[in-house]
Amino acid sequence: MNDAIFPAILPTYNRTQIAFDKGEGAYLFATDGRRYLDFASGIAVTCLGHGHPHLVKALTEQGSKLWHCSNIFEIPDQQRLAERMTANSFADSVFFCNSGAEAVETGIKMIRHYHHVNGNPEKYRVICAEGAFHGRTLTTIFAGGQAKHTEGFGPEVQGFDHVAFGNLNETRAAITPETGAILVEPVQGEGGYKPADPDFIKGLREVCDEFGLLLMFDEVQCGNGRTGKYFAHEWFDTIPDIMATAKGMGGGFPMGACLATAEAAKGMVAGTHGSTYGGNPLAMAVGNAVLDVMLEPGFLDHVTAMGKVIRTGLEDLVRDFPDIFVEARGMGLMVGIKCADGVVNGDMVEALRQAGLLCVGAGENVVRMAPPLIVEESHIAEALDILRQTAATWGDGGGNA
Numbered sequence: 001m002n003d004a005i006f007p008a009i010l011p012t013y014n015r016t017q018i019a020f021d022k023g024e025g026a027y028l029f030a031t032d033g034r035r036y037l038d039f040a041s042g043i044a045v046t047c048l049g050h051g052h053p054h055l056v057k058a059l060t061e062q063g064s065k066l067w068h069c070s071n072i073f074e075i076p077d078q079q080r081l082a083e084r085m086t087a088n089s090f091a092d093s094v095f096f097c098n099s100g101a102e103a104v105e106t107g108i109k110m111i112r113h114y115h116h117v118n119g120n121p122e123k124y125r126v127i128c129a130e131g132a133f134h135g136r137t138l139t140t141i142f143a144g145g146q147a148k149h150t151e152g153f154g155p156e157v158q159g160f161d162h163v164a165f166g167n168l169n170e171t172r173a174a175i176t177p178e179t180g181a182i183l184v185e186p187v188q189g190e191g192g193y194k195p196a197d198p199d200f201i202k203g204l205r206e207v208c209d210e211f212g213l214l215l216m217f218d219e220v221q222c223g224n225g226r227t228g229k230y231f232a233h234e235w236f237d238t239i240p241d242i243m244a245t246a247k248g249m250g251g252g253f254p255m256g257a258c259l260a261t262a263e264a265a266k267g268m269v270a271g272t273h274g275s276t277y278g279g280n281p282l283a284m285a286v287g288n289a290v291l292d293v294m295l296e297p298g299f300l301d302h303v304t305a306m307g308k309v310i311r312t313g314l315e316d317l318v319r320d321f322p323d324i325f326v327e328a329r330g331m332g333l334m335v336g337i338k339c340a341d342g343v344v345n346g347d348m349v350e351a352l353r354q355a356g357l358l359c360v361g362a363g364e365n366v367v368r369m370a371p372p373l374i375v376e377e378s379h380i381a382e383a384l385d386i387l388r389q390t391a392a393t394w395g396d397g398g399g400n401a
């Protein structure tokens, strides 16, 4: 029953008053018939755009064969995807789940279990970064450590310490006999599309080796080709022991994965972890199809090339509109533009939407763009035109500065 006293959908989101009923490549079509250039991609999810023929084929073919059967049975497509993911990454082993938060949570469980089987159960604490985002479960909000997410959800889930993102000295100083791991996003997502300094990431690896800690990366957002490598940490020539990923991995089909080395995963034997849906045949058909496209020769080079085009365009905007935009940032096709003081990123996102371009706000007053990885130069030109037009008319009706 709903007597309209409370919304039928739990009102946990601020929604824009618009609905879409069709997607095609880099475009979304709203129910009022308007077309939008989609540089939000469902927050870095629809990495191959909307309605990619290879994904539609994989989904519909599998949809008429078998959706689900449970991990109590063998799932050949899961085996195949795990072998392909490990063949193309640092990892020896993969656990499949349904979301980013679950993938991170799997990694945190693995960290605790690793030290447990090593006879050091006191090493349960994880050093995380300020400005981090790791998901919305009870554990992952405390791993993220942001007051806006944890406020009112105590008692605190124990085990997380926070240091400034990029500060190696502070990280070292935070290590205690109870520290078991360091967890960071190689490129912070919600925090404002902030790439880590390569020396910081390399330094974390050295610190972990020196103190017997596990290094875990959260590549839920920056993984799966988003930065022009299969996983972002490849740019830093540093491998983790554990890595969470999700978002782009399914191109819009919900799935996540936790990848690990054999050493880090050694305690995760039968019964230590599980998921009803994780890695089911329908998800795995789509996951394999996404990877088919991503591993095609030249695909990731295209991401890097398009990333350079959009980055140059954003830098031009910063130069031409210093009162509106103050910094271009990001890596590959994970790019952001920081708004000047007095320009609220949310207002900018709304003005851009009204002009036909979908973006998303992020931390530090950044407007973030995560175009589909199949984006072409013409789409980027269209987006930059809208940004330029919106900046040029800001304050005289184009915005509320």
Ligand SMILES: *Cc1c(COP(=O)(O)O)cnc(C)c1O
Pocket (backbone or CB within 6 Å): 098, 099, 100, 101, 102, 104, 133, 134, 135, 136, 185, 189, 190, 218, 219, 220, 221, 222, 246, 247
């Ligand atoms: C989105 C995100 C998550 C959480 O993923 P969900 O699928 O929403 O649970 C975790 N970490 C990072 C870096 C993310 O961007």
